[in-house]
Amino acid sequence: MTSENPTYRNTATRFTLINQSLKGLGQIMLQENALTGFLFLVGVLIGSINMGIAVIVSVFVATLAAKLFKFEISGIDKGLYGFNAALVGAALILFSKPTLIIWCFIVIGAIISTLIQHFFITNKVTVFTLPFVLVSWAILFIINHFLPELNITASPVNTYDEADFGFAFRGYGQVIFQDNLLAGVVFFVAVFINSPLAALYGLAGSIVAVFVSQLFSIPVENINLGLVSYNAVLCAIVFAGNKTKDGIWVLFSVVLTTIISQYMTTLPFPQLTFPFVAASVTTLILKNNIRLSGKKNK
Incomplete structure (x- = not known):
């Protein structure tokens, strides 16, 4: 079978789209690995079939949109246009009833997040999951004010009266809205497959966040559900490295994101991954400025 064969071309195109979409899911935790x-998709499906379907729809729509808009193929191949969309789909299923209009919002949100992501990529601005946060906030605002009947109260299936060490893995799970311990373990393994160091840093970040949270008297249930530590997991993965200074930046970003997260709990809208974005961008700017200052002094 040659590349000129239509069947071959169609099969290759489908395989490429699937590979790009799976990498898009991997990029949720900054892993360019199909x-x-x-495995992230498997973890989501463990917790919610509807959310799993929403993630699939979102990441495929975003990847297709990037292709149709003729965005740079290297970015599409790396999955850079899929992860924000996937998180939008997951968030809308978490906070809203899965009606037809919500599925329409998921598709629209996936496309808009792709356009926003492209704007930041072309301007060489690192914003991590900010497109997901902005799009989700906008859609949830519309739902809350104009379609309140579609809202659902997100209540955890599991409750915890005493502290346990499952919180470290549930912190992984909550990155994609999963409070299931098994899903969290699957997510950890998924990151470990691509980057053992990043996976272990993420676990450490989750634990450190809990210690920092003790300053704010956060309920044990929130800690065990991973709600305190998922932003810290992402921060730790971003700055993971094999040098001592990498560990310092991880610690700084984890402490900062935990503090930001705590103050955002008083706001009338979900914080999503904004604490991660704010802490990571701040840490990145500080890190780059220190590096540039060091070069000037040489």
Whole structure:
């Protein structure tokens, strides 16, 4: 079978789209790995079939949109246009009833997040999951004010009266809205497959966030559900490295994101991953400024 054969071309195109989409899922935790993305999808499906379907729809729509808009193929191949969309789909299923209009919002949100992501990529601005946060806030605002009947109160299936060490893995799970311990373990393994160091840093970040949260008297249930530590997991993965200074930046970003997260709990809208974005961008700016100052002094 040659590349000129229509069947071959169609099969290759489908395989490429699947690979790009799975990498998009992997990029939720900054991992450019299709297997990692597949395991993330498995973890989501463990917790919610509807959310799993929403993630699939979102990441495919975003990847297709990026292709149709003729965005740079290297970014599409790396999955850079899929992860924000996937999180939008997951968030809308978490906070809203899965009606037809919500599925329409998921598709629209996936496309808009792709356009916003492209704006930041072309301007060489690192914003991590900010497109997801902005799009989700906008859609949830519309739902809250104009379609309140579509809202649902997100209540955890599991409750915890005493502290346990499952919170470290549930922190992984909550990155994609999963409070299931098994899903969290699957997510950890998924990251470990691509980057053992990043996976372990993420676990450490989750634990450190809990210690920092003790300053704010956060309920044990929130800690055990991973609600305190998922932003810290992402921060730790971003700055993971094999040098001592990498560990310092991880610690700084984890402490900062935990503090920001705590103050955002008083706001009338979900914080999503904004504490991660704010802390990571702040840490990145500080890190770059220190590096540039060091070069000037040489």
